[in-house]
Amino acid sequence: MGHRVDHEYDYLFKIVLIGDSGVGKSNILSMFTRNEFCLESKSTIGVEFATRTLQVDGKTVKAQIWDTAGQERYRAITSAYYRGAVGALLVYDITKRQTFDNVQRWLRELRDHADSNIVIMMAGNKSDLKHLRAVQEEDGHALAEKEGLSFLETSALEGTNIEKAFQTILTEIYHIISKKALAAQEAAATSTVPGQGTTINVADASGNTSKGCCST
């Protein structure tokens, strides 16, 4: 994330979207960043990228979201995409048990490639397809609790909880950041170099708010 800052926001947070193929990651992304749902979108090859700027606790936060391909082959390449990510939305499909069973594999993937402090939200997507439900909401809650993740059931098609899912992640990240900043201030005399990778990434992205926000 060491690219040029365009000074339109206070913070820039990189979020990755992960989960099995076909669970609806790309539609969650397009719903969140463009308010669009596409019933027959193309499969994602490699990685796709979108941004949206929004308010979190009175601060302007630019969310830079990376949508990755679901298939195993693309993970080797995508591991580079985890670099600098401070949040992850781990998506499964409530109508496909297998995609829920694979959540553990994705968590392992995050542990291997992402920063250990990454904020993870698990999303059981396609909640509109109630008649096809194969994963109970309680099962989602139980797993989330066990793994220490936030959890929501979402529907990209109906727009349910999409906003809330990202807001939750971004707010949580922001709180961690501000807490760390505070702690750093208090310990200012002891060290000038922050120790955590995450903090650096986020801190060097903060700029001033001179222009208006750039996205819907």
Add this chain to the structure above:
Amino acid sequence: MLKKGKLKLPDGLGILVPGFDHKEEENGGSEPIFESGEELEIMEPNGVELGRKENEYEFDDLGVNDRVGDKVDAFRTRKRPDKDRSGQVSVMDVIAADERRSDLEYEFSQKEINLEKVKRIASMGVPDGVGLRATAWKLLLCYLSPSRNAWEKELTENRQKYAKLKEELLLSPSAYTRVRADAMISAELSREGDVAGPLKRQGISHGDHPLSVGKASAWDHYFKHTEIAEQIDRDLQRTHPDMKFFSGKSSFSKKNREAMRNILLLFAKLNPAICYVQGMNEVLAPIFYVFSTDTDEQNALNAEADSFSCFVRLLSDSVDHFCQQLDNSPVGILSTLSRLAKLLKENDEELWKHLEFTTQVKPQFYAFRWITLLLSQEFNFQSILRIWDSLLSNPFGVQDMLLRICCAMLLCMKSRLLSGDFAANLRLLQHYPDINIEHLLRVAQDLNADTSSYSLSM
């Protein structure tokens, strides 16, 4: 459909005017014959582009060949005004295309076809709608030999081979053994009392029950096969969702998807080290479409078998890009990506620096898909076919031309890229704007690269 214009809505950061940021380069370009310029008409006044809408009517009823030409004519009348600056050029292009058509027709009627000549003509674009492209591609992929008299025999043999492979590899174990058992029973009946002991039940051994978990179990393979089949089906549903040929509930599109599914499954089975990788569906689509819409009925009916062979041939020099184990090897995708960076550096160091260092837009963020899918997801379908004419007819091979075009895609967006930041540039390159394809191909062709040593050294 919900999808109108969903693919390319920029949120104001990036795409400005989706025409040509490189007017100075454009001026040299002549009008492409089959350019679909209508997309400008669906622009919002604020410059927001409504996506790849053109395909929605462009290919409404493809498969009916004689109508394609009409549609193309309709396009011509709808050209964007700013590019219609010289009607004469268009007329000349029409004449040139017609010349290529008659040249190819003549060439294909010869006993011994001059492949070099076919390459030369095809590199300028195979005319649409008259069934020439299918034959041209089959020749360019060496699926058909230059001896016309051998075609019938070659095709028959290949199609039979395909049918046999399909029977052996794509039926479920019980279905397959049932077929085999039927054959066996009739054979055994003639040798009565030969074998004592229990009756064979459809040839399934005790170790090969559906509930058996043994690794060598035919059922184990079959279940794995089912998993792959599901992935393929998911992707086929999402292959050119804007074209009725591939998408929708019609029996026509279902039949097409089924044929493509067979091809991809069979490829996966025959290449277990690579199996099926998402995106292969996109690579197969142009081939299968072109062969299915061949005006020769017999060829169209056998599109599945022919597409399989040509798909294998096409992938033969780029299949390593799909293979994770080879990512860091000299034949893997990362090495190809760095070749692209090198090519850009050689041709435009300023742009290369800007992308590589100033904005840090790495090739793996955008060109990974360009290269693995042979650009089959970046343009409208008609443009993809045109680009593939050039890829397949390039004397230095598909990969050489592919990298040239990728590099040209960057050069053609130079001014926008130079003024863009990371986000804007990435968005621009991941949603590449509509562009004059003939111009793009000319830039690619004129690139400064010693292609012979270039491809040899790699």
